[in-house]
Amino acid sequence: MDKYGDGIPDTTIALTNKTNGVKRTMMTSDDGIFTLPALVPASEYNLKVTRRGYADWELPSFDLSVGETVNFKIRLYADKVVP
Numbered sequence: 001m002d003k004y005g006d007g008i009p010d011t012t013i014a015l016t017n018k019t020n021g022v023k024r025t026m027m028t029s030d031d032g033i034f035t036l037p038a039l040v041p042a043s044e045y046n047l048k049v050t051r052r053g054y055a056d057w058e059l060p061s062f063d064l065s066v067g068e069t070v071n072f073k074i075r076l077y078a079d080k081v082v083p
Helices: none
Strands: 012-017 022-027 042-050 057-064
Antiparallel strands (some): 012 042
């Protein structure tokens, strides 16, 4: 979401886990929503969110347990452009 709480469409979501070889990339919906179903329970997942004109957001390590659903409210901020 942006600083006003609106979803940001066409934002790149990259989920990786070096331990079990997971690498998934997708784009957010028109409402800024994404879903990554059927993930293998494991530790050390990495989630990175990128969108042109915004600073990147990253969660470098999180665990996922059996049957767990994880919801993220990710706030992106506009890049500061220095003249």
